[in-house]
Amino acid sequence: MQEKSPIFQQIKDYLVGEIASGRWKEGELVPSEQALVRQFGVSRMTVNRAVRELTAEQVLVRRQGSGTYVAPQKYQGTLVEIRNIADEIRARGKQHTSRVLALDEKSADDTLAAEFDLEPGATLFHSLIVHFENETPVQLEDRWVNPVCAPAYLEQDFSRITPNEHLMASAPLQGATYTIEAQPAPEEEARLLAIGAGAPCLVLHRRTTSAGRVASVATMWHPGHLARFTGSV
Amino acid sequence: MQEKSPIFQQIKDYLVGEIASGRWKEGELVPSEQALVRQFGVSRMTVNRAVRELTAEQVLVRRQGSGTYVAPQKYQGTLVEIRNIADEIRARGKQHTSRVLALDEKSADDTLAAEFDLEPGATLFHSLIVHFENETPVQLEDRWVNPVCAPAYLEQDFSRITPNEHLMASAPLQGATYTIEAQPAPEEEARLLAIGAGAPCLVLHRRTTSAGRVASVATMWHPGHLARFTGSV
DNA sequence: TAGTGGTCTAGACCACAGC
DNA sequence: CTGTGGTCTAGACCACTAT
Structure with missing residues (x-):
């Protein structure tokens, strides 16, 4: 059972629950103190503390003389955590779908081999997937996977689970390094993301390691006007 | 002058001041409630709120039955550059210079006031600086500063030290939140960075807090082909 | 004007740490 | 045991918003 909490x-739990369940929507008025x-x-001080803390946590917004409201949607793209895009989209109440453009096995060229710390010509799994939020493409995921870390990678149905989810389940994630760049969309990437060629894209390049091996190298293209990474220190 | 605060x-200001000044050191016992x-x-509830909020902000640590202590040093986030650009450029063996385009005092509009959690019309310090690596512009720094946190901001020579360096010395940094976006360079920003209008830029928006106040809000524009954020988890 | 949030008071009881 | 923090009460006055 649950320990009794203050x-x-x-x-706070009640208020957050009403919001998370969708019964109270963004911008809506919340019951007064x-x-x-x-x-x-209970006394007003107790209610006040709950509401004040949720305001500090950006769950609620208060306007003196007016009332308390559900805060606008949280931003996206948590940089620190390794959340996957499907969860993120669902967390915003939108529908996530994906289209698998490629799922195959290829030989590593010199650049890839260096990133994986393998011999050139080593076999790697490869996937190319577009993720949609409702009907809008929000990410082009170009991923290379070390077969040792995820032997069943090619047999997955990536329209149902994300590569990230499968990898997390297959190999304990040890760490990740990433770079973030702004680049003009090349012809092909622009077409797949349904944006203009040369439009600014937010490019996240991530390399994850597991048990001392490089497990996966992914390049993720996001339309600049749709994506935003956030974090805190 | 300054409005009287609650x-x-x-x-909170008193407690943070004692710590920032070095009179109370890390791990030391702080006066009891x-x-x-x-x-x-004042009443204990008022003191309690001050101390509880500083505990939430990781400035203090409380142990029931024992006492309240100055929190151990913040771990240095290796995430996205908390380092300043001048150090970074020097670390790459290049020469850093900067040009101060504006350094003045302005009234907060509604958006800024909201970000600072102040009333619209409040006085803020403002600076606009271009940073160069050798002769190439690499960052346009558009910064707003809370006068309470850095009263001497306007008297600094920002061709010699960076705003970041001055702020770190003036107010103990408690935390930062940031967002990273890819955006096309507007006319003015493009001109100052010597790139084409509409060229992809990597935009870092950072908001730092000190003692529960928003100390500084900065928007930093980088030419997409020159900038890259890196990190690890 | 009535209702809202922002702050504050002067008590209280409890769990826990250290002596 | 005393002193600490953790929580809670039942009031209060104020500034602000909406009508």
């Missing part, structure tokens, strides 16, 4: 925490005082039968 | 904020109640002549 009242202010229970109220007085209303919550009556609803929970 | 008592709990004054207590009762002591602060006597010192400031």
Whole structure:
């Protein structure tokens, strides 16, 4: 069972629950402190603490004299965590779909071999997938995978799970290094993302390691006007 | 001059000041709530709020039954450059210079006021600086500063030190949130960075906080073909 | 004007640490 | 045991918004 938590925490949980469930939508008015005082039968200071902390956490927005509202949608692209794009899209209440453009096995050229710390010509798995939010392409994922780390990679149905999800399940992730760049979209990438050639793209290049091996190298293209990475220190 | 702030904020400022000045060192015991109640002549709830918020901000650590202590040093986030651009350029063996295009005092519009959590019309310091690596512009830094956190900002010579360096010396940095976007360079930004209008830029927007106040909000434009953020997890 | 949030008071009881 | 932090109460006054 659940340990009994402080009242202010229970109220926070209740408020967050109403928002997470979708019953209270972005921008909507939230019950006033007085209303919550009556609803929970506690003092106003207790309700105040719950609401004030959620405001500090950017879950709610308060306007003196007016009321308390559900804060605007959280930004996307958590840089620190290794969340996958499908979760992120679902977390925003949108529908995630993906189209698998390629899923095959190739030989590593010199550049790739160097990134994987393997011999040139070594076999690598490769996938090319476009991710959609509702009907809009939001990411082109060009991924290379070390067969040792995910032997069943080619047998996955990547319209149902993301490569990231499969890799997380196959090999314990040890760490990742990434670079972020702004680049003009080349012809092919632009076409797949349904943007103009040369349009600014946010390019995330990520290399993950598992058990001392390079497990995966991915280049992810995002239309500049749709993507944004956020983080905090 | 400065508006009178709430008592709990004054207590926070006092506590942070003692730490920032070095009078209270890392790990040291801080006066108890009762002591602060006597010192400031306020109720315990008010003191409690000040200390609780500083605990949430990782400035203090509390141990029930024992006391309140100055928190251990913040771990240095290896995420996205908390380092300043001048150091980075020098580290690459190139010469850093900068040109100060503006250094003045302005009123906050609604957007800025919201970011600073101040009232619209509040006075903010503003600077606009181009950073060069050898003779090439590599960053356009558009920065707004809370006068409370860096009163002497306008008197600095930013061709010699960077705004970042001055801010770090003026107010203990508690944290930062940032967003990274790819955007086409607007006319003015393109001109200052000596690139074509509409060329992809890597835009870093960073908001730093100190003692629960927003100390600084900066937007940094980098030519997409010159800039790259790196990190690891 | 009535309702909202922003702050503050002067108590209280509890769990826990250290002596 | 005393002193600490953790929580909570039942009021209060104020500034602000909406009507």
